[in-house]
Amino acid sequence: TEACGSLTVNFTDNSTNNPSSWAWDFGDGETSNEQNPTHIYNTLGTYSVSLTVANEFGDNTLELENLISVFEVPELFVNVNNASGEDVADGSAELAIVGGVEPYYIYWSNGEENIDAIYNLLPDIYSVMVIDANNCMATIPFTISWEVGIASNLSDNINIYPNPTKGFVYIETTKNIPESISISDVLGKTILEINPTSDISKLDLNELKAGIYFVSIKLKDNNIVHRLIVN
Structure with a gap:
């Protein structure tokens, strides 16, 4: 089972012979004695899970190695150069990606794909989506303003x-x-x-x-x- 950032898992006991006790080890330092526990993995890593069941005749343990994987979500940063006029298509945006696993698949809202920067942009609201090799996705919006001086004053x-x-x-x-x-x-x-x-x-x-x-x-x-x- 794999997920990006965090993962909630509902575990189900399918043991036979009517066990009377359960000991789950989720592999991240947490345990449970419930029969069918729910556990949240919110730290990146790969985890093995084990279940020990027991009844009046003895006990038995099943361990599943590397059952759970939680991957890092890429962080996105966009450096924007504003357009020089309301109807002038000379804005640009450059993408920086931190974390995740290469290769990255990049999708800009203006239709461009798999490039780190886009140019000739009109003033508008845009976004960029990145999917990494683990299929973890991140999206960030950004705005191309017009008349750099006005935009700078507004920001100030x-x-x-x-x-x-x-x-x-x-x-x-x-x-x-x-x-x-x-x-x-x-x-x-x-x-x-x-x-x-x-x-x-x-x-x-x-x-x-x-x-x-x-x-x-x-x-x-x-x-x-x-x-x-x-x-």
């Missing part, structure tokens, strides 16, 4: 703190109240979304696992994405 007027954070994060927009603020993971899944009513928003991220996330801030005339690290 947004403060995200503390970053890295261990729980709460504040997002401050000094000139405009955003239409929405969303948090997404490296797979592109939206974790949290709010519609702010003031120029300072406080988000509770205590339930998030440590890792890299992306803050998407939708303004009236622009969309800005910032990276956020949760420890």
